[in-house]
Amino acid sequence: xxxxxxxxxCIKSQERYWYSESTMDNVKNVDKSSYNGGxxxxxxxxxxxxxxxxxxKEKINKIIMEASKGSKFYENELKKDQQVxxxxxxxxxxxxxxxxxxxxxxxxQVDKLVLELERSRNLSCTIVHIDMDAFYAAVEMRDNPELxxxxxxxxxxxxxxxxxxxxxxxxxxAAMPGFIAKKLCPHLTIVPLNFEKYRKVSKEVKEILAEYDxxxxxxxxxxxxxxxxxHLEERLNWPEDKRRYFLNTENTTEKNKEDINIPGTxxxxxxxxxxxxxxxxxxxxxxxxxxxxxxxxxxVVFGTSAEEAVKEIxxxxxxKTQLTASAGIAPNTMLAKMCSDRNKPNGQCRISPERQxxxxxxxxxxxxxxxxxxxxxxxxxxxxxxxxxxxxxQQRALLSLLFSEASWRSFLDISLxxxxxxxxxxxxxxxxxxxxxxxxxxxxxxxxxxCQELCRELAQDLQKEGLKGKTVTxxxxxxxxxxxxxxxxxxxxxxxxxxxxxxxxMLLGTEIDSVAPHPLxxxxxxxxxxxxxxxxxKKYQQKSIKSFLKSGKELDFSRLQPGRSNQENLTKNSEASxxxxxxxxxxxxxxxxxxxxxxxxxxxxxxxxxxxxxxxxVEEANKVTDLQKSNVCEIFTCPVCFEEQxxxxxxxxxxxxxxxxxxxLVEDTVEISKNDLSRENTFNFLSHCKNENIDDCKENVxxxxxxxxxxxxxxxxxxxxxxxxxxTQIVSEKPHREKQPGDLIxxxxxxxxxxxxxxxxxxxxxxxxxxxxxxTEETSSSCSFEAREDSxxxxxxxxxxxxxxxxxxxxxxxxxxxxxxxxxxxxxKDDCSAKTSDTENSIRVGGLSRGQKCTKPLQGTKRSGxxxxxxxxxxxxxxxxxRTIEMFFK
DNA sequence: CGGATCGAC
DNA sequence: CTATGTCGATCCG
Numbered sequence: 001x002x003x004x005x006x007x008x009x010c011i012k013s014q015e016r017y018w019y020s021e022s023t024m025d026n027v028k029n030v031d032k033s034s035y036n037g038g039x040x041x042x043x044x045x046x047x048x049x050x051x052x053x054x055x056x057k058e059k060i061n062k063i064i065m066e067a068s069k070g071s072k073f074y075e076n077e078l079k080k081d082q083q084v085x086x087x088x089x090x091x092x093x094x095x096x097x098x099x100x101x102x103x104x105x106x107x108x109q110v111d112k113l114v115l116e117l118e119r120s121r122n123l124s125c126t127i128v129h130i131d132m133d134a135f136y137a138a139v140e141m142r143d144n145p146e147l148x149x150x151x152x153x154x155x156x157x158x159x160x161x162x163x164x165x166x167x168x169x170x171x172x173x174a175a176m177p178g179f180i181a182k183k184l185c186p187h188l189t190i191v192p193l194n195f196e197k198y199r200k201v202s203k204e205v206k207e208i209l210a211e212y213d214x215x216x217x218x219x220x221x222x223x224x225x226x227x228x229x230x231h232l233e234e235r236l237n238w239p240e241d242k243r244r245y246f247l248n249t250e251n252t253t254e255k256n257k258e259d260i261n262i263p264g265t266x267x268x269x270x271x272x273x274x275x276x277x278x279x280x281x282x283x284x285x286x287x288x289x290x291x292x293x294x295x296x297x298x299x300v301v302f303g304t305s306a307e308e309a310v311k312e313i314x315x316x317x318x319x320k321t322q323l324t325a326s327a328g329i330a331p332n333t334m335l336a337k338m339c340s341d342r343n344k345p346n347g348q349c350r351i352s353p354e355r356q357x358x359x360x361x362x363x364x365x366x367x368x369x370x371x372x373x374x375x376x377x378x379x380x381x382x383x384x385x386x387x388x389x390x391x392x393x394q395q396r397a398l399l400s401l402l403f404s405e406a407s408w409r410s411f412l413d414i415s416l417x418x419x420x421x422x423x424x425x426x427x428x429x430x431x432x433x434x435x436x437x438x439x440x441x442x443x444x445x446x447x448x449x450x451c452q453e454l455c456r457e458l459a460q461d462l463q464k465e466g467l468k469g470k471t472v473t474x475x476x477x478x479x480x481x482x483x484x485x486x487x488x489x490x491x492x493x494x495x496x497x498x499x500x501x502x503x504x505x506m507l508l509g510t511e512i513d514s515v516a517p518h519p520l521x522x523x524x525x526x527x528x529x530x531x532x533x534x535x536x537x538k539k540y541q542q543k544s545i546k547s548f549l550k551s552g553k554e555l556d557f558s559r560l561q562p563g564r565s566n567q568e569n570l571t572k573n574s575e576a577s578x579x580x581x582x583x584x585x586x587x588x589x590x591x592x593x594x595x596x597x598x599x600x601x602x603x604x605x606x607x608x609x610x611x612x613x614x615x616x617x618v619e620e621a622n623k624v625t626d627l628q629k630s631n632v633c634e635i636f637t638c639p640v641c642f643e644e645q646x647x648x649x650x651x652x653x654x655x656x657x658x659x660x661x662x663x664x665l666v667e668d669t670v671e672i673s674k675n676d677l678s679r680e681n682t683f684n685f686l687s688h689c690k691n692e693n694i695d696d697c698k699e700n701v702x703x704x705x706x707x708x709x710x711x712x713x714x715x716x717x718x719x720x721x722x723x724x725x726x727x728t729q730i731v732s733e734k735p736h737r738e739k740q741p742g743d744l745i746x747x748x749x750x751x752x753x754x755x756x757x758x759x760x761x762x763x764x765x766x767x768x769x770x771x772x773x774x775x776t777e778e779t780s781s782s783c784s785f786e787a788r789e790d791s792x793x794x795x796x797x798x799x800x801x802x803x804x805x806x807x808x809x810x811x812x813x814x815x816x817x818x819x820x821x822x823x824x825x826x827x828x829k830d831d832c833s834a835k836t837s838d839t840e841n842s843i844r845v846g847g848l849s850r851g852q853k854c855t856k857p858l859q860g861t862k863r864s865g866x867x868x869x870x871x872x873x874x875x876x877x878x879x880x881x882x883r884t885i886e887m888f889f890k
Numbered sequence: 891c892g893g894a895t896c897g898a899c
Numbered sequence: 900c901t902a903t904g905t906c907g908a909t910c911c912g
Contacts, residue, residue: 073902077902155903156903158902158903159901159902177901177903179900179902406909407909429906430907431906432906435903439901528905528906
């Protein structure tokens with residue numbers, strides 16, 4: 001069964017249908033509405049032919065509205081839309097507060113960056129984006145000529161993946177449920193998905209592409225990026241016979257033969273082979289060199305230019321698969337992608353590698369066409385009067401004040417026509433998940449078994465790739481289409497059905513409890529595993545397990561209790577796990593908060609980890625020392641279940657311990673506490689430096705604890721210790737590290753536009769920006785924060801001296817103070833608006849030394865100083881969200 | 891870290 | 900009747 005749940009459904013965002021703004025706004029009085037499509041329909045295609053009527057936008061919208069009105073789905077869409085509207089409102093308020101002064105300053109800053117960007121513009125590459133036209137539909141039409149002249153869509157009554165161009169005239173689009181499509185176009189034929197077939201065709205296409213760029217990057221089944229720079233260089237010297245191709249009519253039906261595009265003949269259909277393929281440079285010869293008799297009649301030779309090469313690619317694709325493709329040729333991926341959209345279907349377009357050509361192309365382009373700018377961003381920008389890319393550029397200063405760093409930087413790149421010039425192979429996978437939609441399920445029993453089934457499938461998939469992850473996420477969508485996710489991170493990686501289910505079950509139980517006595521009424525459930533170990537970490541884990549075992553018998557697991565079978569119903573939470581008060585508290589908190597949106601967010605929790613734990617660490621470290629001195633036995637005692645394991649096979653033992661760990665851990669660590677995290681690190685660390693003086697290790701452990709400690713008080717623990725390289729290394733290597741001064745200019749390598757912007761350039765900038773900034777302009781706390789040991793710093797918030805060896809711990813202290821202070825401050829004052837806009841940032845050590853640069857990114861709009869009223873609304877919001885959670889699933 | 895959102899296919 | 904599935908990234912708390 002699991003193999004049926006195949007991969008992706010091909011839906012391009014540009015081709016999706018959406019409820020347009022005006023549709024939304026007019027929902028209350030639909031009758032007099034004249035909602036024009038907005039983004040709803042973007043046909044712009046061939047005019048109707050052959051009596052294919054199609055529908056105009058108005059009609060389409062009306063039908064869609066009628067079909068949608070009142071549905072739970074639509075209700076939810078409206079709700080989401082309202083949220084976006086609120087975001088926009090916030091943004092507009094923010095905009096109001098911006099002074100001319102600030103704007104000018106921002107303008108200067110941004111323009112400095114523009115110069116830099118302009119200087120780094122790279123036009124030397126040739127990137128090609130290939131996009132199969134209406135892929136799934138085209139395949140189905142190819143394989144069933146009956147469908148050729150009809151409007152068809154691929155998918156099901158509940159969801160369409162794509163439609164052919166006939167159907168699009170009726171407003172039938174990807175991501176539209178089939179039943180609505182049927183209303184738009186009663187004659188619509190809906191063909192079920194057949195992924196195996198698409199995959200096979202896709203493979204054929206990819207074989208061709210690989211010849212032009214062995215490292216090409218496929219994006220799903222129907223499109224790909226190629227870097228043909230090298231190919232073109234070589235191609236220049238290619239003899240003609242390497243560019244010569246024969247028209248192949250063998251595997252086409254009689255009917256299709258007429259349509260096959262023979263050079264010089266008339267093209268039959270607007271989106272069958274177009275004559276354009278053979279325009280200009282392409283020569284067609286009546287070949288006489290005599291290869292074969294029948295097929296040699298038509299021979300084409302392609303030139304050496306980029307256009308010619310791409311025509312060749314498209315020609316070969318069509319010859320091989322009888323499917324057409326569109327293509328874009330440009331100096332970077334973003335442009336190439338937008339280019340391929342230009343002459344779709346079955347066309348191609350090139351942006352020549354000149355700055356002016358790029359800017360011309362960009363100029364009037366609607367921002368929505370840009371990959372990475374979706375429905376929401378479009379709407380937000382539209383609220384600012386930005387629709388085209390040149391407007392995006394004009395407003396660059398404003399945008400830098402309103403949006404997060406990552407966002408406005410990418411906007412800037414877009415408006416300059418900059419993008420990634422090389423194709424980075426996608427890194428290791430970060431997560432794996434499976435989810436399913438079904439008709440309402442509300443019996444807990446059923447929900448559990450469904451959950452288990454999902455875990456089973458996921459486990460199979462994980463094992464196929466040999467992956468184990470530490471975080472399990474449960475996703476639920478209730479019958480009102482509200483989605484929520486619940487995650488839990490455990491200490492040791494999970495991968496088997498039982499391990500995953502143990503966690504997922506608990507998460508599910510919590511959710512069921514939270515709405516009790518009402519049933520949880522859901523229409524979708526999903527399970528995801530993430531937090532995979534990197535290769536590095538795998539090694540460490542091996543090592544640490546080893547030393548772990550050596551010490552087996554005596555190790556005191558103060559917090560790890562021999563696990564009960566975690567198959568028991570975890571929601572009961574009845575059994576106390578003796579010793580550690582930790583879990584008692586955890587449990588109490590969990591139950592207390594089971595109705596709370598933000599459980600465990602209390603101060604108490606943070607306070608709880610601290611000195612005590614570090615004592616434990618030293619203790620453990622001591623024991624490890626002792627045991628390492630003693631001999632290693634052949635018989636290990638599993639430190640978790642305390643059973644003797646006679647095997648000398650490390651692998652086997654590891655597996656056993658892993659199982660035991662997973663068994664007992666998932667039961668007790670609902671969420672991993674930071675305490676536990678550092679404990680784990682300690683282990684790795686100990687084994688890592690096993691060849692060194694163990695006492696050093698212990699010191700380091702203590703230091704490490706201080707570094708990861710939660711409150712400023714931890715700094716006391718370590719103030720006396722001398723720190724060595726290792727300390728800094730460990731701290732800085734910690735994946736979950738807090739922000740440091742340099743980070744404030746943190747450029748998160750704008751991945752939102754991942755494929756299209758230039759990662760290389762950005763990372764270089766990163767390196768530059770990470771440099772120290774202690775000597776620059778004066779700030780409220782302009783100390784030199786090189787984090788030397790023995791520093792005594794004055795917290796700019798509470799004005800108390802803080803002894804600290806770690807910049808991080810100091811920053812953390814400041815954060816804590818800020819959090820305490822802000823609340824009061826905000827409820828009282830609101831006059832310092834100009835400065836408040838960066839309260840948080842400016843106080844932050846090392847921050848804001850470069851003028852008023854917006855450093856703290858915020859999704860959508862930038863956070864500003866909260867006025868009294870805003871603060872009130874903030875509270876209201878949090879109450880509100882609490883309430884919605886309570887009502888969720890009701 | 892956990893949760894919500896956006897965006898892509 | 901009937902509104903997907905999977906993944907990565909960002910941002911906030």
